[in-house]
Amino acid sequence: MEQVFDIAIIGSGPGGYVAGLKAGQLGAKVAVIEADLLGGTCLNRGCIPSKALLSSAELLHRIRTAKDLGVSVEGKVGFDWTAIQARKDRVLARLRSGIKGLFAARNVTLVLGKASLAGPGRLVVQTDGQTRTISAKKIIIASGSVPATIPGWPDDQHYVCTSDQALHWKDLPGKVLIVGGGVIGCEFACMLRGFGVDVTVVEMLSGLLPGMEPGLGRALAAVFAKRGIKVFLDTKVDELKIEDGIVRARLSNGQALEVDRVLVATGRRPNTAGLGLDRIGLDAEKGFVKVNDRMQTMVPDVYCIGDANGRCMLAHAASAQGICAVEDALGHGKDMRLPIPSAVYTFPQVASVGLTSIQAKQQGLPIKVGYFPIGHLGKAQASGEEEGFVLVIRHRQERTLLGVHIIGAHATELIGAAVALIGQDALADDLGRMVFAHPTIGEAVKEAAEDSLDQALHLPPRKLIRMLAEA
């Protein structure tokens, strides 16, 4: 039987399920089609499972460093990997049923099966060999992405795998090589090291967390070094082979490594290959579907949100784009131009919003940078969370906040204040003159904003260094 929906959404990840809820809230007849598990990558193979595991790892790390705060832990401190995995799975199951409940409450029809585009306004969904057709006035592609793999490398997923598998490992390797020092690589390095794994990170570019403010990656590398995580920058893996149950890697710096497993964390590619884009005349660039600021594709009444359009491969970006697409589909669209924060759940955490100094340089914007080390704060010292700093970048003449970059405890929570201010075009002065609760780590954000105005009080004036220019 054929049904006609106002909107059909392919994928139930953070883009698709939020779009479904929004459409339901606005009174549209909406279907969300999911080929696998509700919640997509974020809930099942990304944000949430990794955070569940990281929480266990971080607690372990805190217990191991408890004596810094005068707390002694008697006996052997250990962990039960099976129990940690089971807890993670319970969290995921609960969140999945949460989405189901929200769908029911908003009259969102959930269709399980693999969707492909059949023509204008038509989708074919295959479920266990059965095929059904769904018609919809508007279609939103929210099919997400999958981890990139490296062609030519061994394909035995026990030895060489991506985050999809690593989050659900039944046991832990003794030694691991992580290829890629981006967000996923760094989170895994931090988490696995917390569980006692010998970790080596190899990054092709010159710093960890490429794309983010360079100082953040540099500070994180220093923390990693202290924890015994080996990091090779400007380095590639030239050769990788499995011999006698051991993975041998040869690095471009001449180093030879022997590890139990390799985690490839070199990025993600769009999951659009099986959708039949060509059947509706939709072009994709390296698999990414091009969209405008309202998430409209080149084909009328077809939208694409989230990782599949490649604009910003983050869960909350996908959700925001989903709402944007649904509003446009139902006739109250507006362009999406809000700043999207990024959050890295290492410990210490890293969070950013707005322009980096590199982007300011590329755009030729005159800037001024404010800085505050978190270790100067009373709260940081009292709670033993002294690592990290805040950078605030403002426009040099107009004084608008352009970017805020944080590494330190609770950074991912602190960034919210900066998002709210940058999102409404606030000045550094707006942040600087606000009263923050004391003692909190958040005071560092205010102080850094004040420093960008040369008004920070808890920082001595910068030291003056004299250097000779080079002819």
Place this chain on the structure above:
Amino acid sequence: MQQLRLPKDIDPGHWPLVMGSWAAQKGQVVATGQALAIIETPVATIEVRSTLDGAILDQLVYPGQVLQSGQAICEIGPASAAGQGHGQAARPGPTDVAPGKVVPILMPQAGQTMEEGTILSWKIKEGDLVQPGQVILEIETDKAAMDVEAPSGGRVARIVAKEGQVVPVKTPIAYLADSDADLQAYLASQGQPLEAQAPSVQAQLPSQPQPEDQKPQVEAQQPSGRLRASPAARRLAAQMGIDLRTVPAGSGPAGRIISTDLLGLKAEPKTAGLTKMRLAIARNLLWSKQNIPHFYAKRQVDAQALMAAYRKYKQEYGCTINDLIVAAVARAVRQFPAFRSQFRDNNIVELPSVNIGIAVGTDQGLTVPVLLDADRLDLRTLAERTKRLVENARAGRLEGVGQGVFTVTNLGMFGVEEFYAIINPPESAILAVGAVRELVKVEKGNILPTHVVTLCLSVDHRVIDGVLAAQFLAGLAELLQEPDSLLEGAR
């Protein structure tokens, strides 16, 4: 010419390197070890010093620019070479300006009371050679525009006052000098900053990022044209009808307007130019009210039958309530010739055709297209033509202009119960129609629901007296109570 670069080891920590300010200006002669520029990093301020003697020929970076280690920041060359970039290969003959001599050109004082002058236009540019007495620029004083001549001959080394700038008298606006180095030496001896512009009476908009940016700006309007106001202030201003550009400066940081700055402010009257249509309305109606002795008659008419007819014929004829009323008015105007008569040159002229004007409000203003021979139209045609008239009027095309004899204006669709209109000259009357509304009437002791509409007639007393107006309204009321009689046009 050589470039001076940031040291390669300036930033071991990968911090953002931001150009802070210049310690040596363009044209300045510096010695080895002298400070060139201040570079900002989050953890230190770095003073970069020169490794060469010479003049700064060019600055390659601007304050606020993000730099990288090893980046070239300025060009330096021999002090004597400064200024050779102007291409003086074929310098003709000796000039009045002896080597090393610098002649400032001053804003002249033309008259005792002149305090300042405006640069209207320069007739020369930097690098030109000028003859004594040659007209080099035009200025404007508070009294007149005048030419200014070169006080002596020589090479124009620098022009320091821009066109449009207002400059106090006896202030340098340009310099004649053989070489830029001479000029620099001269300026230094005068204790002037080397890049100094002529002091300006009115602030000049900076075209370059300013090296000093720490002073809070007092104007909410930024050089970039961006208006500084918080989102809350913008919303409030829109509600209050205040143009934020008229708010001089806010109390927020850097003069930004915040919502509390708007408390107690009132929206300024806005001057909008008059459109031709607005001007016509103003002239016509002012003339009408001043020259036509208006009087008014009001009557409430039972609209029960009218509403029944409207419901009955709406589908079939596509007519509106107003169409039925216009049809009735047309017949009444046919019946009462005074209502198609006009007062002209102490005569009363009766017009043969019942051409009814229909007042239409458009985005630009009021217009009155005219329905010709309205009394001869059957209801279907009347409804069709009226619809077309109104649509065309809204699109700016008027029909039957100047041929009307009587106008109907209706604000009933906006819920207005009754109002008095101004006569549309040269006509002698206008009917203002209010909303058809439901009310309860008492008839022979019984309470009945009914519909009524209030008709207000404005009349030119020179043509029509009160009794006639009353009779007209009574006739109209009668027609409206028998709407079936309106279906066919009069023969």
